[in-house]
Amino acid sequence: MSLNSTRPTKIHIKTPLIESLAMGQLVEPNIWLKLESVQPCGSFKARGIGHACQHYVAQGASHLLASSAGNAGLAVAYAGRKLGIPVTVVVPETVKPCAIELMEREGASVVIKGTEWDGAHAHAQTLLKPNWAYIHPFDDPLLWQGHASLIDELAADGLQPDGIVVSVGGGGLMCGLVDGIRDQNWPDIPLLAVETIGADSLYCAEQTGQPVALKKISSIATSLGAKKVAQRSFDLLAEYPIETHRVTDQQAVAACRRFLNEQRLLVEPACGAALATVYEQAAFFNGKKNVVIVVCGGVGVSVEQLAIWQKQLAS
Ligand SMILES: *Cc1c(COP(=O)(O)O)cnc(C)c1O
Numbered sequence: 001m002s003l004n005s006t007r008p009t010k011i012h013i014k015t016p017l018i019e020s021l022a023m024g025q026l027v028e029p030n031i032w033l034k035l036e037s038v039q040p041c042g043s044f045k046a047r048g049i050g051h052a053c054q055h056y057v058a059q060g061a062s063h064l065l066a067s068s069a070g071n072a073g074l075a076v077a078y079a080g081r082k083l084g085i086p087v088t089v090v091v092p093e094t095v096k097p098c099a100i101e102l103m104e105r106e107g108a109s110v111v112i113k114g115t116e117w118d119g120a121h122a123h124a125q126t127l128l129k130p131n132w133a134y135i136h137p138f139d140d141p142l143l144w145q146g147h148a149s150l151i152d153e154l155a156a157d158g159l160q161p162d163g164i165v166v167s168v169g170g171g172g173l174m175c176g177l178v179d180g181i182r183d184q185n186w187p188d189i190p191l192l193a194v195e196t197i198g199a200d201s202l203y204c205a206e207q208t209g210q211p212v213a214l215k216k217i218s219s220i221a222t223s224l225g226a227k228k229v230a231q232r233s234f235d236l237l238a239e240y241p242i243e244t245h246r247v248t249d250q251q252a253v254a255a256c257r258r259f260l261n262e263q264r265l266l267v268e269p270a271c272g273a274a275l276a277t278v279y280e281q282a283a284f285f286n287g288k289k290n291v292v293i294v295v296c297g298g299v300g301v302s303v304e305q306l307a308i309w310q311k312q313l314a315s
Helices: 045-058 071-083 097-105 117-127 141-147 149-156 172-183 201-208 231-239 249-263 269-279 303-314
Strands: 017-019 030-035 063-067 087-091 109-112 132-135 163-167 191-196 242-247 290-295
Touching: 030 149, 045 063, 045 071, 045 132, 045 141, 045 149, 045 172, 063 071, 063 117, 071 087, 071 097, 087 097, 087 117, 097 109, 117 132, 141 149, 141 172, 149 172, 163 172, 163 269, 172 191, 172 231, 191 201, 191 269, 201 231, 201 242, 231 242, 242 249, 242 269, 249 269, 249 303, 269 290
Parallel strands: 030 290, 063 087, 063 132, 087 109, 163 191, 163 290, 191 242
Antiparallel strands: 017 030
8 A cells, every 4th residue: 555645644643532420520620531542552652753753754864763662662663654764763671572562563673772761862872874863752842743733632622621631751742732722822721740759750850940850760650751851841830830740659550440440441550640630639620620631541551560560569
């Protein structure tokens, strides 16, 4: 099958927006779920990464390079396949075999290097050749522009919420939501920026007054494991209504479990963190009418793995 080259390929899909009565019963506002977990690569990353990859390819990039053992790497692999461009993903040694399998199934070459993301990121820079594009997992305005399409879809569906709950790793998704809200000329919609304790780089930046680097990531929500947030994420704390919020790994995993049973959807603890705020009835919801939870998704989870985490965290 050949792609029609005169029509731009769309990398992400428009996702469903559904109301959850079960969750809405727990808090004052109606709760709306924006189901990014059904993106073809399993997370919202399809939006920003798809947009960035398309941009770089239009600029002449002949090869896409990424550094991530998780959803960002998979999104680049997926985008590369859709665009017909080869992809190399550098993953740290801690990578799970199933992550390699998912990326290789998309046709990407996987290189294992470094003990954590920083090492893989550094090694990736040494592989760059002329006409290769490096896709950062969260810190690139092109990415934010792509993530902003999520807000366009809320507008198209006729929902202007008065609150949005979003998980934060490096904050790329959060930056994109703010861009999207401003593009719509909506008033500043308060955001609840959720992290797990141990992956709380935005919270720690707020506390210390600068984007500090965490010494290590000690949360199981590895998709939130950016040691240091993007500068733009930090700057937004001062210029946009953002409330930081932290949950424990236990709360995130329990939320995944409950959400699986209630909505029949399986998501990573990185996403469970955002869901947990409803189950914990966070004060953010008080006085609001319609709140959107970004169900950011993630492929690094299985029913078996959820059970293992739950057991580990209980002991
Ligand atoms: C990447 C990712 C995040 C964090 O996104 P940032 O843009 O780095 O803040 C949250 N959840 C999932 C499932 C992810 O893949």
